Amino acid sequence: MSAILAKKLGMTQVFQEDGSVARVTVLEAGPCPVTAVRTAERDGYEAVQLAFGQTKEKHLSKPELGHLKKADAPQIFLVKKFNLERIAKRPMEFRDKTLCDLAAADLSEISVAAGDKSYTLVKNGNDWKATKPPKLELDATKVTPIAGAFKDWKGSGFADDQSLKRNGLAKPKAIISAKSKAAKSSAPACLVRVGDESADKLSYVVASAKSPDVYLAPKWAVDRILVKPDDLKKAGGTTTAAKTAQPTKKTGKLAAAKK
Numbered sequence: 310m311s312a313i314l315a316k317k318l319g320m321t322q323v324f325q326e327d328g329s330v331a332r333v334t335v336l337e338a339g340p341c342p343v344t345a346v347r348t349a350e351r352d353g354y355e356a357v358q359l360a361f362g363q364t365k366e367k368h369l370s371k372p373e374l375g376h377l378k379k380a381d382a383p384q385i386f387l388v389k390k391f392n393l394e395r396i397a398k399r400p401m402e403f404r405d406k407t408l409c410d411l412a413a414a415d416l417s418e419i420s421v422a423a424g425d426k427s428y429t430l431v432k433n434g435n436d437w438k439a440t441k442p443p444k445l446e447l448d449a450t451k452v453t454p455i456a457g458a459f460k461d462w463k464g465s466g467f468a469d470d471q472s473l474k475r476n477g478l479a480k481p482k483a484i485i486s487a488k489s490k491a492a493k494s495s496a497p498a499c500l501v502r503v504g505d506e507s508a509d510k511l512s513y514v515v516a517s518a519k520s521p522d523v524y525l526a527p528k529w530a531v532d533r534i535l536v537k538p539d540d541l542k543k544a545g546g547t548t549t550a551a552k553t554a555q556p557t558k559k560t561g562k563l564a565a566a567k568k
Contacts, residue, residue: 313336313338314338314339314341314359315336315337315338315339316336316337316362317334317335317336318335318336318337319334319335320332320333320334320335321333341359341360342359342360343357343358343359343360344358344359344360345357345358346358402466404467404522406464406465406466406467406524407461407462407463407464408462408463408464408499408501408515408517408524408526409459409460409462409487409498409499409501409517410459410460410461411459411460411487411489411498411499412459412460413453413456413457413459413460415489415490415491416432416459416487416488416489416490417431417432417488417489417490417492418430418432418486418487418488419455419456419459419486419487419488419534420441420485420486420487420488420497421483421484421485421486421534421535422483422484423482423483423484423503423535424482425537426483426535426536426537427441427538428441428442428445428538428541429441430447430452432490436449437449437452437456439538439541442538445538445541445542446542446543447542447543448541448542448543448544451540451541452541454533455533455534455536455541458530458533458534459487459499462499462526462530464515464524464526465512465524465525465526465527466524466525467522467523467525468507468514468523468524468525470523471522471523472523473504473516476504476505476514476523477504477514478504478514478515478516478523481502481504482503482504482505483502483503483531483535484500484501484502484503485499485500485501485502485531485534485535486499486500487499499517499518499519500517500518501515501516501517501526502515502516502517502518503515503526503531503535504516506528507525510528511527511528512525512526512527512528513525513526513531514526515531
């Protein structure tokens, strides 16, 4: 929920563990009784009406007073309506949904295992070089959006079914990993497995090595990483270890390609 009904009581300060002082606003929040429920069938939209605070009857209009008495609520002076979807959330939806949070400047390696979309990029100084497939001549401008995709990468929600097997994550269609320059080990700082598409085809079901949760990730956020090596090469560049042999003018036989 992105809003709260509250009354400011004042200011105070709190001492942190490191001895620093933080200024704090003191609020009185609630109780907030529900005074009305709007439904799509009856009202054309879904919402709840909440009430907060106390006032005298003489400060209320007759319709307001009648409405609140009908709702069996105390006499109240502030009434707000909130879209039902903003507050009707599962408790787990409030948990952190971060899949990866590595800035492009902090990356040392990006690796994707996804069939014909598999590749490995290693950073050498300020430049990226492909180690898989070999001989891939990279276009730096095409690598930039991929490197930037790992910063503040979050899921859009949690899958209703948290089963890895039923969501195609036991045998994922893709595994995306990224290593950090600052890492003391060779293990990836981020590792995301990509499973099935969601029912609405707008998301992938994904899992992170850092959490047992099963998330939904927007397709566009995943697809910008799941690209074919040919989509990363320079114009006129190669992705194979050797050039295709060509017939000679004199004999018509295939000449060995120069490596």
